[in-house]
Amino acid sequence: MRVGRILLYGLVAAGVACAQATGTISGTVITKAGAGVPVPKAQVRAKNTDTGTPYGVQTSANGSYALAGLTAGNYDLSVESPPLFIPFQRKDVRVQAGETVRIDVSLDDLALNTLGDGGEQFVAINAEHPVPSGRTPKTRSGKPDLTGVWFPSTPIPVGGPPEPLPWAEAAARQRGENLGKDLPQSHCLPMGPSWSGFFTPYRFVQTPDLLVIIDENGDPARQIYLDGRAHPKEFNPAFMGHSVAHWEGDTLVVDSVGFNDRAWLSLLSYPQTEKMHIIERYRRPDLGHLELEMTLDDPGAFKKPWKVKRLSSLAPKSSELVEYVCTENNRDVQHLVGK
DSSP, rough: HHHHHHHHHHHHHHHHHHHEEEEEEEEEEEEESSOBBOOTTTTTHHHHHHHHOOOEEOOOOEEEEEEEEEEEEEEEEEESSSBOOOOOEEEEEEOTTTOOOOOOOHHHHHTOOOOSSSEEEEEEEEHOOOOOOOOOOBBTTTTTTOOOOOOOOOOOOSSSSSOHHHHHHHHHHHHHHHHTTOOGGEEEOOOOGGGSSSOOOEEEEEEESSSEEEETSSOOEEEEEEEOOOOSSSSOOSSSSSSEEEEEEEEEEEEEEOSSSSEEEETEEEEOOOOOOOEEEEEEEEEEEEEEEEEEEEETTTTEEEEEEEEEEBBBBTTOOOOOTTTOOOSSSSGHHHH
């Protein structure tokens, strides 16, 4: 028994000594806009600039984090937040053995902390929602029924970032330098399918011959034909394009062409051309989730096709989409600034 106690005391002493020989960086990550809402699931990383040793942790539900066990030295701290926020960096953070350095982070969002349309809303978009459990509902034909109101979710790149052609890269850079002043939605123009379900809830209405997608953001409703028709031979280029679909097992494959060149793609402000071809693959693996993989193929603006994926949660049955009319009481335009 005495030997066991000695061993236990030794282990405790060793643990205390180790803690005293290392330091900690801790704090909270919140939005800069409004009252400062906690930002969960932000990736907090610290890199020892002397040894190159990396450390990382994810913020909790209340936005707190703690990078413990850091050897004494200088660190570069970064916060790579969920999409829609601007990454944070701080260099030359000095960590002493046995001490805790507190660094609280207030994140800027891509809407530049606009009240009512910024950080608080973006946290809500990235938040997890309770969803009902159960099997995938099926139609009379035995195919998955995608009908329902779905919470918005942020698309995530698959297989690397887009590779724009030089002119498209220059256009995106110029739009960024101009603070996105000419973003179509800021002028009450549609954003197109690549933005559908990004910021606001959206509804799927599925019939045997037609799938209708209604987005609360004010874009025109999409009509996706399930009756076997082909695309027309001639198009009047449109923001939402022309969509037909077919089933591959339990996956609905939507083929869309006929786009105009006025929409912007993703938050990186990429342009598109009338050569744009979008393939969407929808799956409903269970009652409460809707999966999307979207392939964007525009040889007029990109070197090769690129993909994003998205996972949406089913909203309660009582959920309704509200009416949104962009031109009604639009106060944004007079406040838009650029270079």
